[in-house]
Amino acid sequence: MKKTIPAALLTEEFKQRVEDTGMTDAAVAAAIGVTKQYFSAVKNGKEAPSIKFLAGAVIAGLGQNFGDIARPxxxxxxQALADSKGAA
Incomplete structure (x- = not known):
């Protein structure tokens, strides 16, 4: 089974802002409005951040816009290009 690569990853600036808060992952997840498990998966690059995650992070003051939070x-x-060539 092929590993799926997330379409977007958190920025280093966002990760630093989260660290600077001194909050636990559970507290940050609650402030953003997502589960601790989902926050951890996004933080570790296993899942892409959802619109809800991005909006929650901006509302929580962890960035001014979506681009502050994550990048493509x-x-x-x-991977998508290779997959499409393999399917042809």
Missing amino acids: NPYAFS
């Missing part, structure tokens, strides 16, 4: 993952495009 260039490896996801490469």
Whole structure:
């Protein structure tokens, strides 16, 4: 089974802001409005952040816009391109 690569990853700036809060992952997840498990998966690059995650992070003051929170993952495009060539 092929590993899926998330389409977007959290920025280092966002990760630093989260660390600077001194809050636990559970507290940050609650402030954003997601589960601790989902927050952990996004933080560790196993899941892409959802619109709810991005909006919650902005509302919680952890960034001014979605681009402050996450960036597109260039490896996801490469995987999608390779997959489409393999399917042809």
